[in-house]
Amino acid sequence: MFAAGLLALALVAGCRQPAAPLSASIAAPTASAKAAIIVTGFSSAELSSLSRASLTAEQWRAIIRVSVDRPGDGNPPIEGQYRVMSTRVEFVPAFPLDAGRAYVVELTPAKLPTPRGVEATRIVVSLPADARTQSTTVTRMLPTAAVLPENLLRIYLEFSAPMSRAHGRDFLSLVDERGEVVKDAFLALDVDFWSPDGRRYTVFLDPGRVKRGILPNDQFGRALKPGHRFALLVDPKWRDEHGLPLAAPFRQEFTVGPADRSPIRTSDWTLQPATAGSRDPLTVTFPKPLDHGLLFRAIGVERGGTKIEGEIAIGPDEKSWRFTPKAAWTPGDYDLLVLSILEDPMGNKIGRAFDIDSFKEIDKSPAPDRVTLPFVIR
Amino acid sequence: MRSSIVKLALVLTVATVTASVSVSARVTPGPSLSSIGTLAFGADGTLFAADPMAATIYAIDRGTLSGARDFKVGTNDVASLDEKIAAIAGTAATEVAIKDIAVDPKSHNTFVSVMRGLGAAAQPALFRVDGHGDVSLVSLDTVKFTSVALPNPPAAQTTGRSNRSQSITKMALVDNKLYVTGLSNEEFSSKFWAIPYPFKSADQGTSVEIWHTSHNRFETNAPILTFVPNKTNGKTNFIAGYTCTPLVRFPIADLKPGAKVMGTTIAELGAGNQPIDMVLYTKGGHEYVLMANTRHGVLKISTDQFGTAPGLTTKVDNTAGVPAEAMTSVSGVVQLDLLDATHSVMLMKVGTTFNLSAVVLP
Numbered sequence: 001m002f003a004a005g006l007l008a009l010a011l012v013a014g015c016r017q018p019a020a021p022l023s024a025s026i027a028a029p030t031a032s033a034k035a036a037i038i039v040t041g042f043s044s045a046e047l048s049s050l051s052r053a054s055l056t057a058e059q060w061r062a063i064i065r066v067s068v069d070r071p072g073d074g075n076p077p078i079e080g081q082y083r084v085m086s087t088r089v090e091f092v093p094a095f096p097l098d099a100g101r102a103y104v105v106e107l108t109p110a111k112l113p114t115p116r117g118v119e120a121t122r123i124v125v126s127l128p129a130d131a132r133t134q135s136t137t138v139t140r141m142l143p144t145a146a147v148l149p150e151n152l153l154r155i156y157l158e159f160s161a162p163m164s165r166a167h168g169r170d171f172l173s174l175v176d177e178r179g180e181v182v183k184d185a186f187l188a189l190d191v192d193f194w195s196p197d198g199r200r201y202t203v204f205l206d207p208g209r210v211k212r213g214i215l216p217n218d219q220f221g222r223a224l225k226p227g228h229r230f231a232l233l234v235d236p237k238w239r240d241e242h243g244l245p246l247a248a249p250f251r252q253e254f255t256v257g258p259a260d261r262s263p264i265r266t267s268d269w270t271l272q273p274a275t276a277g278s279r280d281p282l283t284v285t286f287p288k289p290l291d292h293g294l295l296f297r298a299i300g301v302e303r304g305g306t307k308i309e310g311e312i313a314i315g316p317d318e319k320s321w322r323f324t325p326k327a328a329w330t331p332g333d334y335d336l337l338v339l340s341i342l343e344d345p346m347g348n349k350i351g352r353a354f355d356i357d358s359f360k361e362i363d364k365s366p367a368p369d370r371v372t373l374p375f376v377i378r
Numbered sequence: 379m380r381s382s383i384v385k386l387a388l389v390l391t392v393a394t395v396t397a398s399v400s401v402s403a404r405v406t407p408g409p410s411l412s413s414i415g416t417l418a419f420g421a422d423g424t425l426f427a428a429d430p431m432a433a434t435i436y437a438i439d440r441g442t443l444s445g446a447r448d449f450k451v452g453t454n455d456v457a458s459l460d461e462k463i464a465a466i467a468g469t470a471a472t473e474v475a476i477k478d479i480a481v482d483p484k485s486h487n488t489f490v491s492v493m494r495g496l497g498a499a500a501q502p503a504l505f506r507v508d509g510h511g512d513v514s515l516v517s518l519d520t521v522k523f524t525s526v527a528l529p530n531p532p533a534a535q536t537t538g539r540s541n542r543s544q545s546i547t548k549m550a551l552v553d554n555k556l557y558v559t560g561l562s563n564e565e566f567s568s569k570f571w572a573i574p575y576p577f578k579s580a581d582q583g584t585s586v587e588i589w590h591t592s593h594n595r596f597e598t599n600a601p602i603l604t605f606v607p608n609k610t611n612g613k614t615n616f617i618a619g620y621t622c623t624p625l626v627r628f629p630i631a632d633l634k635p636g637a638k639v640m641g642t643t644i645a646e647l648g649a650g651n652q653p654i655d656m657v658l659y660t661k662g663g664h665e666y667v668l669m670a671n672t673r674h675g676v677l678k679i680s681t682d683q684f685g686t687a688p689g690l691t692t693k694v695d696n697t698a699g700v701p702a703e704a705m706t707s708v709s710g711v712v713q714l715d716l717l718d719a720t721h722s723v724m725l726m727k728v729g730t731t732f733n734l735s736a737v738v739l740p
Contacts, residue, residue: 078465080468188672189561191545193543195541195563202563242497296540296541307534309536347566354566
């Protein structure tokens with residue numbers, strides 16, 4: 001993970017180098033090396049004695065101490081390695097130095113193995129600040145339908161570029177049609193719901209308010225009220241992966257409709273197979289929107305138990321799923337494979353609503369992990 | 379502070395030099411974590427560290443965690459722990475995220491998992507706080523470890539894109555099994571893995587669905603956020619804290635692969651709240667749970683009724699079931715672990731900074 005500690009490499013060789021006033025600079029990172037603090041001015045004899053001395057980290061820090069430039073006393077030194085090179089000493093920090101941040105290098109020649117009778121110096125160095133300008137935006141909110149059920153559980157926000165992994169709920173608010181913020185609308189967990197690429201953030205509405213019979217639902221009701229307009233707001237202070245705020249705020253308005261407590265019924269789906277010899281898509285249409293994220297991995301196509309490779313596209317309002325095979329369809333029997341992990345944005349699953357009346361309704365046998373819908377390519 | 383870092387560096391110097399001069403030395407690199415989150419210690423001092431980005435759990439040999447350095451036993455208070463960690467890591471407190479704390483049962487030092495940086499270049503890091511309150515970076519470069527990957531998420535596609543991620547909210551080693559709870563950013567359900575330990579690569583554990591009644595009629599398999607084991611009359615149960623905030627009991631014997639388990643809701647702790655951490659302790663011959671919450675602060679709950687309390691079946695107006703007592707002396711607690719027989723250690727948010735404090739068990 002990191003190389004904390006101290007490793008003196010005796011690489012002193014070549015021409016003799018006279019002593020000069022010690023000076024520090026910062027070397028920008030390269031493809032193969034982290035940014036480092038470079039200290040020059042040592043004579044060849046001093047470098048030799050430093051490499052021979054096997055200094056402890058404490059002794060090194062008495063000579064060269066690197067810390068973040070910030071107000072206050074007792075600022076701890078940065079963890080890292082000291083390396084004696086042929087003409088200089090390098091300090092390589094355990095973690096990459098930040099662009100634009102000021103670092104203090106305190107040089108104390110009096111602490112060298114052969115002390116110099118000169119005053120200590122304090123040098124502030126920094127890497128160039130990131131020249132990027134803010135450009136990241138929220139590209140859309142999912143589900144995309146104009147009317148969303150009052151028991152909506154899950155919302156996705158997609159971004160134009162990777163974001164920082166800061167907690168998103170600090171930057172999100174739900175407002176009603178009077179512009180008033182709906183309090184405690186979201187699930188407040190100390191957990192990050194980022195996609196691996198940092199470009200999609202999952203927002204859970206507080207399931208305690210979504211589910212019937214739960215205390216928060218009884219006390220406060222659902223955050224979303226049917227027949228009313230709401231908007232999800234994103235504060236542009238939310239930072240992207242480069243630490244820059246969003247280029248613009250985001251506001252998505254929607255109307256709230258009645259609760260959807262119906263399970264997903266694959267028997268209600270319509271399959272439109274393509275013709276043999278073509279690479280036209282297979283289109284599956286649903287009577288209601290399904291979860292955009294899960295549609296990409298919960299549905300696939302099999303033939304004789306072998307998965308068929310292809311590209312998936314999701315239709316308007318997440319009410320259809322289109323599969324374009326990599327190779328042309330050949331005639332025969334196929335299966336649409338639907339995994340039981342599939343949910344709609346309200347958390348309803350195949351054959352089972354998000355909140356059910358009684359555990360007695362649950363089939364206690366091991367869950368069928370898949371449903372298959374046969375179709376024929378002609 | 380300064381001396382602790384210096385000593386750590388010295389120890390590592392020796393290790394590095396030893397490895398480099400021995401031609402035949404078997405240099406085993408430490409775990410290459412892509413992220414770090416939840417921590418837990420086994421009773422023998424094994425440190426379990428979750429890498430949520432890789433959906434992998436590392437078990438780190440305690441004996442190789444310290445090197446040869448002496449750390450003072452215990453954990454002393456550290457004000458502005460986030461700022462000190464940031465300074466050692468060469469950045470500002472706004473650029474570090476403390477993910478979890480866990481106390482080594484042998485040294486009673488507190489280990490702190492941290493993500494250094496918030497962007498794509500963020501790096502995992504582990505820090506230690508000892509009895510002097512010294513904060514030091516822990517090198518994982520040469521630790522001995524084993525690891526297990528959580529089972530791959532199901533996929534109907536061989537080539538489809540996946541935006542799924544898996545967080546890990548709690549781990550506990552009970553009777554040679556590591557029990558793990560987690561949340562996905564896509565499926566909203568309760569995942570509970572039981573992974574035999576020591577890890578075997580072939581056995582990635584099992585997951586079960588755990589349901590609980592919601593005091594009225596509606597059942598749910600919402601995610602478990604934190605849990606503790608409880609033994610009553612020779613039977614081991616888990617007492618789990620769910621979102622919004624019932625305490626639910628379910629027998630460990632029921633956790634079988636693919637099972638659907640009905641838990642018993644034994645307490646409702648109040649609405650608009652999420653549990654953060656639960657730890658077990660004993661005082662005056664009685665066992666208690668100390669439970670940190672987002673809204674209701676730190677609660678002390680006697681475990682006397684955990685194994686026997688009847689399930690809540692009627693509508694609850696506020697709180698009900700096994701009684702909980704608020705610990706009013708602390709606030710802003712975001713992380714909690716048991717420090718020793720008489721103290722807990724808490725990470726508390728004060729303004730914009732985080733203080734680590736040992737707090738007497740109530």
